Amino acid sequence: MDLIVxxxxxxxxxxxxxxxLASGLTLTFGLMxxxxxxxxxxxxxxxxxxxxxxxxxxxxxxxxxxxxxxVVIFAVLMERFFLRPLYARDKLDPVLLTFGxxxxxxxxxxxxxxxxxxxxxxxxxLDDSIxxxxxxxxxxxxxxxxxxxxxxxxxxxxxxxxxxxAMVRAGVDDAATAVGIGLNVxxxxxxxxxxxxxxxxxxxxxxxxxxxxxxxxxxxxxxPAFIVIVIGGMGSLxxxxxxxxxxxxxxxxxxxxxxxxxxxxxYLAMIIILLARPGGLFGQPPxxx
Amino acid sequence: xxESPRVVADGRVDRWEYVALACLxxxxxxxxxxxxxxxxxxxxxxxxxxxxDLLMGYSGLVSFGHAAFFGLGAYATVLLGxxxxxxxxxxxxxxxxxSAVASGLIGYFCVRMSGVAFFMLTLAFSQLLYSxxxxxxxLTAGSDGIGGMQRPDVLGVSLAHPVVMxxxxxxxxVVCLYLLRRIIASQFGxxxxxxxxxxxxxRSMGYRTLLLKLVAFVIAGTFAGVSGALYAIYTGxxxxxxxxxxxxxxxxxxxxxxxxxxxxxxxxxxAVFLLMKHFVSSQTDHWLLIVGVIFVACVMFFRGGIYGxxxxxxxxxxxx
Numbered sequence: 001m002d003l004i005v006x007x008x009x010x011x012x013x014x015x016x017x018x019x020x021l022a023s024g025l026t027l028t029f030g031l032m033x034x035x036x037x038x039x040x041x042x043x044x045x046x047x048x049x050x051x052x053x054x055x056x057x058x059x060x061x062x063x064x065x066x067x068x069x070x071v072v073i074f075a076v077l078m079e080r081f082f083l084r085p086l087y088a089r090d091k092l093d094p095v096l097l098t099f100g101x102x103x104x105x106x107x108x109x110x111x112x113x114x115x116x117x118x119x120x121x122x123x124x125x126l127d128d129s130i131x132x133x134x135x136x137x138x139x140x141x142x143x144x145x146x147x148x149x150x151x152x153x154x155x156x157x158x159x160x161x162x163x164x165x166a167m168v169r170a171g172v173d174d175a176a177t178a179v180g181i182g183l184n185v186x187x188x189x190x191x192x193x194x195x196x197x198x199x200x201x202x203x204x205x206x207x208x209x210x211x212x213x214x215x216x217x218x219x220x221x222x223x224p225a226f227i228v229i230v231i232g233g234m235g236s237l238x239x240x241x242x243x244x245x246x247x248x249x250x251x252x253x254x255x256x257x258x259x260x261x262x263x264x265x266x267y268l269a270m271i272i273i274l275l276a277r278p279g280g281l282f283g284q285p286p287x288x289x
Numbered sequence: 290x291x292e293s294p295r296v297v298a299d300g301r302v303d304r305w306e307y308v309a310l311a312c313l314x315x316x317x318x319x320x321x322x323x324x325x326x327x328x329x330x331x332x333x334x335x336x337x338x339x340x341x342d343l344l345m346g347y348s349g350l351v352s353f354g355h356a357a358f359f360g361l362g363a364y365a366t367v368l369l370g371x372x373x374x375x376x377x378x379x380x381x382x383x384x385x386x387x388s389a390v391a392s393g394l395i396g397y398f399c400v401r402m403s404g405v406a407f408f409m410l411t412l413a414f415s416q417l418l419y420s421x422x423x424x425x426x427x428l429t430a431g432s433d434g435i436g437g438m439q440r441p442d443v444l445g446v447s448l449a450h451p452v453v454m455x456x457x458x459x460x461x462x463v464v465c466l467y468l469l470r471r472i473i474a475s476q477f478g479x480x481x482x483x484x485x486x487x488x489x490x491x492r493s494m495g496y497r498t499l500l501l502k503l504v505a506f507v508i509a510g511t512f513a514g515v516s517g518a519l520y521a522i523y524t525g526x527x528x529x530x531x532x533x534x535x536x537x538x539x540x541x542x543x544x545x546x547x548x549x550x551x552x553x554x555x556x557x558x559x560a561v562f563l564l565m566k567h568f569v570s571s572q573t574d575h576w577l578l579i580v581g582v583i584f585v586a587c588v589m590f591f592r593g594g595i596y597g598x599x600x601x602x603x604x605x606x607x608x609x
Contacts (some may be wrong), residue, residue: 091404092351097588103581152346270413275398
């Protein structure tokens with residue numbers, strides 16, 4: 001019983017991290033039609049910048065605030081000067097471009113921070129455990145889940161209830177018409193890309209104490225985030241949320257109870273969903289996009 | 290997907306291609322065994338990369354899972370050779386057959402998708418095989434891989450000799466290049482290019498586009514299997530890396546670097562990539578950075594890749 005409850009929490013933690021990545025990934029896809037293969041790089045950069053920020057300031061919370069900033073700057077430059085000229089081209093050109101960027105980032109992080117596994121200490125404030133449902137829970141993990149839920153709530157509010165959100169939804173539904181009715185779509189794309197990068201970097205920071213900080217973590221987290229958005233529906237925020245929960249739990253329980261076939265089954269689920277519902281659980285079928 | 294102006298190769302062979310072939314034939318007699326081995330490897334990779342070009346450059350299907358068929362070919366060869374003690378030739382034939390069957394099964398589902406969905410579905414299938422290769426240790430020895438296969442004889446001469454291996458790999462590549470060009474020069478090949486240019490129109494003209502794509506996918510998968518089997522014979526070793534998305538990504542890089550839609554371009558891309566990797570890695574640690582920058586530059590500015598550049602500089606016919 002204890003084990004199940006603990007695993008469930010770990011599943012939520014992993015799912016929460018995946019959601020921070022998948023939400024940016026899915027909106028980038030929805031708005032631009034680009035599968036951003038460098039999205040994991042934003043995550044990894046967030047982790048590494050946090051390590052440096054903590055070394056400089058000695059404060060986790062400051063790092064949480066500071067680390068996403070350089071990542072966002074990088075993302076904005078990348079979108080403005082490299083991705084934007086490619087939007088008019090074939091949909092796969094920008095995808096290939098982001099693939100190239102992921103190599104560059106991996107190399108530069110190894111250059112700057114080395115190849116060893118670094119770590120981020122949990123903040124003193126949350127370095128504790130509490131008893132819940134008969135299990136002992138690390139406070140940090142509980143706080144992480146709460147924090148991400150809060151972000152998800154904010155995102156839902158912004159997307160669903162504000163003017164900006166309406167513009168995003170319009171862009172996802174039909175970018176050409178959105179331009180036609182006078183929305184500033186280029187600005188929308190850049191800010192969306194920047195927000196996605198910020199969320200990924202944030203995920204990188206808070207994942208630091210749990211996953212560790214190392215070169216290669218980008219791919220480790222990107223692949224499951226892909227699975228999430230494929231299952232949830234590419235372009236759908238709700239899909240990203242539900243998908244993250246599903247994959248977070250499935251991965252955690254799978255690794256415990258079916259260590260030999262968990263990943264296999266998850267990929268199989270991805271394939272079946274792609275075939276049966278090409279739009280995923282909550283997305284629109286690709287033909288209507 | 291490519292903007293390449295090249296429409297269809299007509300099967301003619303350029304004079305400079307004979308010159309290049311002559312140089313490759315002389316090479317092992319001038320270079321060290323070690324250098325010959327290096328070039329043999331590029332011949333083997335050229336085959337799988339050309340097969341990916343059949344999908345990417347000619348049919349407009351960008352696969353992110355092509356390593357699946359390369360890896361299957363390699364695994365079958367090594368497994369049958371090492372675990373069952375069969376001749377690597379039998380293993381290679383079985384591997385190629387396995388790749389063909391697997392590409393038929395996987396292709397049956399994948400060709401129903403296009404664009405990004407196709408890209409993701411091919412990735413998912415290859416990762417499925419990858420996770421299988423990692424986890425089913427009883428068969429595959431997991432991430433350690435399986436090694437220790439001896440190179441077989443060909444026509445009574447052992448491939449263990451680097452020069453023999455070199456000529457075997459060269460011959461295989463030339464034969465594959467010839468076959469792929471014949472395929473593209475055929476009516477079927479023209480139909481594939483039609484698919485790339487405008488699938489809807491092809492369908493309304495009465496072409497069975499799904500079937501066309503499936504056949505292209507199986508041909509590409511089979512050639513990838515040939516390449517994988519050769520790679521297994523060359524190295525005597527296989528690990529899950531051969532099936533990984535990193536490998537698929539590397540194939541994509543080679544195609545883009547060489548120039549999609551030209552067969553010879555991606556083959557040059559494979560050679561440049563591997564030789565550069567070898568020499569750059571021995572000089573500096575920043576191989577990935579260099580690959581990334583070159584790749585970004587290719588996508589942004591040199592969509593025709595190296596082959597397009599040669600075309601432009603040489604002022605040769607852009608549209609054969």
